[in-house]
Amino acid sequence: MMTSLNRLARRRPHRSGGFTAGIVGAAILLAVPAVGAQSWPPAPPAVEEIDAWVEDAMTRWEVPGMGLAIVHKGESFLATGYGVRELGKPERVDGGTLFSIGSCSKAFGAATLAALVEDGRLSWDDRITDHVPWFRLHDPWTTREIRIRDIVTHRVGTGSNQPLRPLVVDRRDYLKRLPYIEPAHQFRDHYGYTNDMLVLTGHLVETVSGTDWDSYARERLWNPLGMTTTTARMGPANASPNHAEPHAIVQRRFEGDAATTGMPLEPVPWQYAEDVTVPSGGVITSADEITEWMRLHVGTHPNPPLSASSVALMHTPHTVIRNPSSWMPFEGPGAYAMGWSTGRFGNITAVGHGGNALGFNCSIALAPEHGFGVWATTNRNSELPWVLTKWALARFLGDEELRGRDWHAEHERQVADGNRRVLDAQMARRAARLDRGPSVPLETYVGTYRNGYAGELRVRLTDAPVPPLMPAEGRLGRWDGTPGLHERPAADASAGTDGSGSANGPAGSAGEPTGELRLVAEFDGRERPIRMPLEHWHVDRFDAWFGDVRIGVSFILDDMARVTGVEMDYYGRFERVP
Structure with a gap:
């Protein structure tokens, strides 16, 4: 009983109090043996338990291949792969298989800024126009006042202008078009997710460092960490003999979410406007190498390229998030930090991010105070990485209530609710359709x-x-892909459909x-x-x-x-x- 009491005592913050309060507290604990019998943190699962959970989950979510990395007590606990790199081929995913990680790249963008700050080449409170004089937004006051820390904390108000990606020639061309759009919300008024400002991050790093973002990240972050195959370029990744192929749903014009199951998948080309959007997304890495990134963020890497204070700042809340998205590793109100989201997950503080690109989804979740991290990625658009990271947080560090929740069912309900809203909107659209032809020839x-x-x-x-154009990334208006680029020849399944799911190329x-x-x-x-x-x-x-x-x-x-x-x-x- 004393062992359980000691464990419970470690769960509670220290408060000063007299001898009487201590006696009363002990009496309450003794009066509730069921609570005292719980242990925290729980014993870590065996690898065999994780393997069984993942393999069952991949079947449930119809995922071809997955990479998984877990850091426990600051050390690598597991770095492995499951399933196949490409449907119809035998090559298996392993710890070295490369996956595109989408917006999980944003933390790398913030880290390259932190490196420039540490090197004295800029300050978090510098104005953007101090370094990029031509930069403009729709509002002149915001243009004048926007600072470097603003662009990695999702509070500028620009929204995300993915439809521009296939039209622009480079990152500067993209940024030059932002003054033509009104803000989605007022500057620093509230949280508003944006890819645009991480596009600006890439341009800022390149301007200050004098080199392209991929080269700077490699020299300043990846090489010191031992991440030698990590890249932000599709060419080297695709040339690697060990990379996963993205998969998308064959029916191009279905109504619903890209995470929907029960629809046929096919391999599709990698699509990303890398010279525009990196580091908003586009980093490509493996389970083996992301382990070193997580060890940096839990403070146990032997050769950290950034100081502990810079890492802590990147985890510090900056912008309040009242209603977290499903990819965020916390529940209830939280905050966006710098390239990371953060909030409470049960009795721990979690830091993490989600990401998607055409045919890839990624999730990373950390509990830095406990030396824990988990990263999961799939080669199809799926909620499974977000389910897995929450399950792992609960299984390694959660209380009994968290460990008992059915994370699969919760996320499946969210997908179903989203699909229902899409279908309702489409039915309303059809009901409002007028039976009238064009008014002019x-x-x-x-x-x-x-x-x-x-x-x-x-x-x-x-x-x-x-x-026909290849699919854009995801559904519901997301455009991370660049349709028409890197096409597979004679891809019959890339033909359009009539909206009902039947192909009609x-x-x-x-x-x-x-x-x-x-x-x-x-x-x-x-x-x-x-x-x-x-x-x-x-x-x-x-x-x-x-x-x-x-x-x-x-x-x-x-x-x-x-x-x-x-x-x-x-x-x-x-x-x-x-």
């Missing part, structure tokens, strides 16, 4: 339109076939005219023009499909039935060029 819509944000939009009338796919005139919207893309057939919805409203993301296109007519502009989802209003 199709050739009347033909022309060139322009805005400062997206550039030039050309609308043409053609009977030529339009090759474009006629004349061999290059023959179809004989049917259709409107096509065209942007200048990163490597070649991006063409999207316009499917009539009603009156002057059409739908374009960018991979698997629907874009509403509404033509604007004046009183004389002249087409004067276009309103386009994600891209705003375009004025017709005379």
Whole structure:
């Protein structure tokens, strides 16, 4: 009984008090033997228990392959892989298999800034315009006052402008277009997740260091940590004989979330606009090497490239999060720190992040005070990494209540709720559809339109076939992929669908005219023009499909039935060029 009492005593913060209070407290403990019998932290699970849990979970979530790393008491406990690197091929995932980790990269972005601060090359409170004089946002006051610590704490208000990624030529081009959009919320008013400011982080690091972000991260972080195969470049990763292939759902225009099970998967090309968005996402690493990153953040790495005070600052709350997202490793109110989210998970303080890219999901969760970390990644878009990290936190460090929860069921309910909202919105959209054709002949819509944000939009009338675009990353308007780049030749399953899940790739796919005139919207893309057939919805409203993301296109007519502009989802209003 004394052993249990001592364990319980260690759970409680020390409070000064008299002898009488101590006697009363002991009497209460003795009166509740069931509580006294609990132990904390629990004994760690055997590797065999973890293996069995993961293999069952991969079947439940229909995941081809997974990487897993666990640090316990500051040392590597497990770094391994499960399943296959690519469906239909025998090669297995192991501890050295490379995966893209999406927004789990953001912590690396913050760390490169911390390295520059430690080297005296900038300060957290420097203005951005001190180092990037041409930088502008929509609001002049925000442009003047934004500081370096603001851009890694999700409080600037820019939102995330992923639709720009396929249109811009480089990171500077991306950032130059931000003044054309109004903020999603006021500067420093509240938490608002943004990829844009981590794009700015990459440009800032490159400007100050004089080298590209990948090279700087390698020299300043990865090499000292022993992370020799970690990279932010798809080329070296794809050239490695040990890398996972991303997988996506075959039906391109299904309604629902990318984590949905019960739909066929296929390997798809790696897609990421690395020279634009790194380090918002795009870091590629393995279980073996992420272990060293976690050891840095729990304070036990033998060769830390950053000071303990810099690491602690990156974990320190900066921006309040009232309602955490499912990828965050805590429950109830928490905060965003610098490249990390943080809050209470049961009786511990957890620090972590989630990430996704086309065909990859990642989760990392740390309990630095306990020397614990867990990282999980899959080669399909799935909630499983977030389920696994919560299960591991609970299993290694949680109380009885946390260990008894069905994390699978909780996340499955969240996916189902999200899908239901999508379906409800689609049903409402269909109910509002008017049974009316275009108000003017199709050739009347033909022309060139322009805005400062997206550039030039050309609308043409053609009977030529339009090759389908690869899927954009995820669903519900996420655009981390760059459709049309790095395509697999003759990928039949990449054809579009009619919205019901049945494939209907474009006629004349061999290059023959179809004989049917259709409107096509065209942007200048990163490597070649991006063409999207316009499917009539009603009156002057059409739908374009960018991979698997629907874009509403509404033509604007004046009183004389002249087409004067276009309103386009994600891209705003375009004025017709005379």
